[in-house]
Amino acid sequence: MSDGANIVYRYDGTYQGFLCCVAQCFFDKKLPQGVQLLDEPQGTLFGIKAVDTDERLAARVERSLSVRISPLAQDMVRKGFLCCMEDKELRLIRFILKGYRNGARVTKLSVDPDVHAIDKALLYLKNEAHYHVEFMRFADCGGFLASMITPNNMVLPLVAPHFCERFNTGNLVIFDKTHGMGFVYQSAGRKREFFQADSLDLPEPSEEETHFQELWRLFYDTIAVEGRINPALRRGNMPIRYWQNMTEFQR
Amino acid sequence: MSELDIFKKLEILTDAAKYDVACTSSGVDRPGMEGKLGTAAKAGICHSFAADGRCISLLKVLMSNDCAFDCTYCVNRRSTDCRRASFTPEELCELTMQFYRRNYIEGLFLSSAVVKNPDYTCELMLSAVKMLRDDCGFWGYVHIKAIPGASPRLTEQLGRYADRMSVNIELPSQQSLKLLAPQKSKEKILTPMAQIRDGIAQNSREIVKYKAAPRFVPAGQSTQMIIGASPESDRQILDLTEALYKKYSLKRVFFSAYMPVVSDRALPAIDTPPPLLREHRLYQADWLLRFYGFTAGEILDEEHPDFNPLLDPKCNWAVNHMEHFPVEINTAPYEMLLRVPGIGVKSAMRIRSARRQCRLDFDGLKKLGVVLKRARYFIVCSGKSASPLPTDNPAVIAGAISERGLGQRKVDPPEQLSFFAPVREDGVKCLTGQI
Numbered sequence: 001m002s003d004g005a006n007i008v009y010r011y012d013g014t015y016q017g018f019l020c021c022v023a024q025c026f027f028d029k030k031l032p033q034g035v036q037l038l039d040e041p042q043g044t045l046f047g048i049k050a051v052d053t054d055e056r057l058a059a060r061v062e063r064s065l066s067v068r069i070s071p072l073a074q075d076m077v078r079k080g081f082l083c084c085m086e087d088k089e090l091r092l093i094r095f096i097l098k099g100y101r102n103g104a105r106v107t108k109l110s111v112d113p114d115v116h117a118i119d120k121a122l123l124y125l126k127n128e129a130h131y132h133v134e135f136m137r138f139a140d141c142g143g144f145l146a147s148m149i150t151p152n153n154m155v156l157p158l159v160a161p162h163f164c165e166r167f168n169t170g171n172l173v174i175f176d177k178t179h180g181m182g183f184v185y186q187s188a189g190r191k192r193e194f195f196q197a198d199s200l201d202l203p204e205p206s207e208e209e210t211h212f213q214e215l216w217r218l219f220y221d222t223i224a225v226e227g228r229i230n231p232a233l234r235r236g237n238m239p240i241r242y243w244q245n246m247t248e249f250q251r
Numbered sequence: 252m253s254e255l256d257i258f259k260k261l262e263i264l265t266d267a268a269k270y271d272v273a274c275t276s277s278g279v280d281r282p283g284m285e286g287k288l289g290t291a292a293k294a295g296i297c298h299s300f301a302a303d304g305r306c307i308s309l310l311k312v313l314m315s316n317d318c319a320f321d322c323t324y325c326v327n328r329r330s331t332d333c334r335r336a337s338f339t340p341e342e343l344c345e346l347t348m349q350f351y352r353r354n355y356i357e358g359l360f361l362s363s364a365v366v367k368n369p370d371y372t373c374e375l376m377l378s379a380v381k382m383l384r385d386d387c388g389f390w391g392y393v394h395i396k397a398i399p400g401a402s403p404r405l406t407e408q409l410g411r412y413a414d415r416m417s418v419n420i421e422l423p424s425q426q427s428l429k430l431l432a433p434q435k436s437k438e439k440i441l442t443p444m445a446q447i448r449d450g451i452a453q454n455s456r457e458i459v460k461y462k463a464a465p466r467f468v469p470a471g472q473s474t475q476m477i478i479g480a481s482p483e484s485d486r487q488i489l490d491l492t493e494a495l496y497k498k499y500s501l502k503r504v505f506f507s508a509y510m511p512v513v514s515d516r517a518l519p520a521i522d523t524p525p526p527l528l529r530e531h532r533l534y535q536a537d538w539l540l541r542f543y544g545f546t547a548g549e550i551l552d553e554e555h556p557d558f559n560p561l562l563d564p565k566c567n568w569a570v571n572h573m574e575h576f577p578v579e580i581n582t583a584p585y586e587m588l589l590r591v592p593g594i595g596v597k598s599a600m601r602i603r604s605a606r607r608q609c610r611l612d613f614d615g616l617k618k619l620g621v622v623l624k625r626a627r628y629f630i631v632c633s634g635k636s637a638s639p640l641p642t643d644n645p646a647v648i649a650g651a652i653s654e655r656g657l658g659q660r661k662v663d664p665p666e667q668l669s670f671f672a673p674v675r676e677d678g679v680k681c682l683t684g685q686i
Binding site for chain 2: 105108109110111116133134135136137138139140145147162163165166167168169170212214215216218219220221222223224225227228229230231232233234236237238246247248
């Protein structure tokens with residue numbers, strides 16, 4: 001499987017579709033030149049192969065990840081699919097094929113270029129998810145709490161369970177503007193649901209909401225010790241990219 | 252005092268609490284509970300960073316700043332002329348709950364000035380946290396400052412509602428305490444600390460027997476001391492820190508660089524800059540004690556009672572103990588990897604796990620995320636060294652890894668030389684019109 005086939009796969013962008021690409025590659029015994037989305041404009045001279053999504057085949061590949069490699073590798077592939085790494089699909093395919101050859105050992109080969117790339121992307125995903133757990137801000141929209149985020153990786157599936165557990169007494173809406181993906185939690189019946197949307201309009205903040213936002217800004221300004229002001233340290237701990245969605249910087 | 256609105260109160264009581272450093276929400280894992288608001292995460296979660304770069308994890312306020320004590324270093328001492336305010340339990344609960352559900356904070360950090368007397372203060376705090384936990388159903392993190400001199404029964408009750416408690420040791424020696432905080436004493440401070448330690452130990456036995464036993468201060472206790480207000484050496488402070496970890500099983504000891512806020516004969520002058528580097532070095536040494544297996548005696552000794560301002564404590568130890576180096580990355584025990592400057596706990600663990608699979612070289616180390624800037628002088632991979640300098644002279648290495656070494660020094664940008672470059676006299680002539 002060393003030399004690549006002169007072909008580019010196209011799939012529908014779902015995780016199941018990606019798993020079918022893995023299967024296709026395994027059957028062909030050849031790596032593709034690239035993997036693209038179905039609706040992407042054609043920018044290559046290589047031949048194109050559209051990979052159909054087959055639920056049963058996908059389930060088979062998914063199972064093989066944990067059985068033939070290891071449950072940890074399966075988890076890495078699932079999370080790796082949420083990352084924003086370049087050539088994400090191709091790198092994951094190479095990782096999986098390496099896993100079929102090496103077994104559970106593959107997750108420990110952190111010096112290998114393919115595994116290293118995945119490790120790095122997963123670390124970025126994990127860090128960004130943690131930044132969101134820290135810096136996400138909710139606003140009370142009367143009946144539910146809402147939050148807007150703009151992450152680079154698809155962190156929503158990783159952060160949603162944390163907030164469902166923490167704020168289980170109320171209803172939640174989290175919307176990821178970058179990927180057009182949202183999440184709803186309803187405390188009655190503990191219903192959790194993901195949805196796709198281009199945008200989400202929230203009602204204007206109520207008087208009570210503004211009151212608490214102002215109290216928080218006051219607290220934020222007061223808590224800093226004047227003699228120790230250190231903008232570089234603050235930027236290091238809290239990258240400026242996250243400030244746009246934070247209450248204390250919205251004045 | 253009732254004419255103050257909530258904005259004013261929050262401002263006054265936050266302003267009075269901000270010199271307290273401990274703002275961590277770590278030490279306890281508590282899953283959510285149906286109908287209660289909140290969870291707690293073992294590693295703690297920071298929710299914002301203030302303009303001074305310090306983390307904001309908890310709503311850090313005083314219950315009241317109306318103090319009966321007169322400690323010289325403190326902004327809230329009785330004899331200063333400042334605005335006084337107190338929260339009612341309802342106001343405090345409302346603020347905590349509303350901030351928490353918007354994900355602004357991880358919980359409450361409740362401290363207080365001594366109102367009337369320590370017992371009265373404790374009862375005030377107790378009424379607030381009781382309401383927060385029982386009536387509002389708050390399940391997040393609560394850090395309570397124990398009041399030295401309060402009755403043990405009240406401290407015990409506070410501990411049932413808190414995740415972490417702390418007693419501030421304030422100053423690193425008894426003499427300084429006598430001089431600067433005449434109403435506090437070593438005994439008064441250490442008694443509640445010992446009580447909390449024993450309470451935690453007893454509780455951990457109860458938990459083994461009865462799963463539903465009420466928890467007592469599950470996240471442990473911490474303390475803090477002020478650095479630079481009194482004349483102790485770094486070595487005394489570090490020895491005290493180690494003793495506190497050992498004797499009182501503290502989770503953390505915090506250091507706070509003294510910020511001159513009040514002028515007094517017994518204190519440094521008001522324009523003294525805070526000893527931030529010293530505080531930084533103490534925290535570095537504190538980490539070495541807690542995670543790297545160092546002892547206080549190894550970091551500082553009789554001949555060197557103070558930290559080296561140019562080298563961090565770990566590098567300083569390494570250049571003074573070159574007999575232990577270089578270390579072979581592929582075979583060295585984990586404890587020795589931890590002692591290499593530039594290799595931290597994460598890197599050491601990654602090396603340990605990766606070298607089981609294949610032999611590591613310098614390229615591999617880079618991929619693992621190990622920073623070689625300082626480490627390269629102290630390690631070899633399969634017998635090969637990547638040090639650009641000979642490693643037989645510790646002074647050379649110390650110069651190369653020093654924080655203010657040649658590499659860090661700012662150099663003026665190069666410029667084109669000129670025969671007729673204007674000198675200072677030309678400037679003067681120009682001004683006086685001689686040219």
